[in-house]
Amino acid sequence: MKIKPIAYASKGSLKTKQSTVIWASRKKRDGYDIPLYTQEQVANKILSTLINLKYLNVLHIYQNQLLTLPNEIEQMIGLTDLSLHTNLLCKLPESLCNLHNLRILNIGCNKLAVLPESIDKLCKLSHL
Numbered sequence: 001m002k003i004k005p006i007a008y009a010s011k012g013s014l015k016t017k018q019s020t021v022i023w024a025s026r027k028k029r030d031g032y033d034i035p036l037y038t039q040e041q042v043a044n045k046i047l048s049t050l051i052n053l054k055y056l057n058v059l060h061i062y063q064n065q066l067l068t069l070p071n072e073i074e075q076m077i078g079l080t081d082l083s084l085h086t087n088l089l090c091k092l093p094e095s096l097c098n099l100h101n102l103r104i105l106n107i108g109c110n111k112l113a114v115l116p117e118s119i120d121k122l123c124k125l126s127h128l
Contacts, residue, residue: 056079074093083104094117
């Protein structure tokens, strides 16, 4: 069975640090691979759930054929490291620029032609 990590999330708090790795796999039945969801569907479901984790620090959701990033990404105000490389993103939502704690934004190997106009609002960004 082929297993591939599709998201890495870590959350820090005053007393503990938690890390979670979320995996997607194909289950075999009668010798055939049966994908329960496409990779993009799984990534979008996970992303829509993770958006509720307001103080998440690190989110790596790369190589998942993502076509879009939801506007609600701006709710993840604790993000310092966001890796979206090797997807199929054509544009980034303007709301991404409201993540004022973002230090690392990895968006390489996508289909991006332009960056959001207010990308300069990300004053803590040190790696793009």
